[in-house]
Amino acid sequence: MHIKTKTFQITPKELRSLLTVDYYRRMKITFILLAILLLINIIFSVLQNRFDWWLIYFVALMAYFVSVPLFFQVQKRNSTLNFQNRYCEIDENFFAVFYEDGSIVKLNYSHFIQVTKKADYYFLYMTKGQFHYLPVAAFESEKDIHRFDLFLQSKQLIKLW
Incomplete structure (x- = not known):
């Protein structure tokens, strides 16, 4: 994936x-x-x-x-990186965020404690107050959203049912 x-x-x-x-x-x-x-x-x-x-x-x-x-x-609780243009690359081992200034954050899924999915976005929590925001609209297709949901479920980070 x-x-x-x-x-x-x-x-x-x-x-x-x-x-x-x-x-x-x-x-x-x-x-x-x-x-x-x-x-x-x-x-x-x-x-x-x-x-x-x-x-x-x-x-x-x-x-x-x-x-x-x-x-x-x-603004005081979050890094200025969180408000820059960025895109994500997701594979079986890592969740990587590429920022427009050239910064890269690459995280193993074991760093996430929980993922919350709403209708328009995901919050991928690393601690209770620290998370990565990922809008659903950023995915290329419904198939990618579904694959990401199933992958998160397999890692026991989200419950789909």
Whole structure:
């Protein structure tokens, strides 16, 4: 298997937007639980005709979780290489990224701990906070996408089903 992608680039604004959407998807259950607890707390406070300090704690906690994406500092946390034009070459042994300035990053698949696939992109995680972004649109064909998915599944980095 040898796959070469098209040249692609992501801006800090686009990456921040992707990370924000991903954060809200992952936190959806937490938001629902906090909203339910907040609603129950409000109902009991109104029925008992008294002020409950837990209401302020829940509102503050909810505000904190909702505002976390505002603190994402994508440019400071990521290398400037991540925002350059680049393309990838993928084979059975290595995942290589070729940047427009001539830099090359060649990684063995054992360096990846997890791969997350969304509809438009892959995040290939090396640590919990460090990843390589790979858009699905960068692949030449659907066949290449399918081969890459099956290969990642064989390496136990992604679950397709």
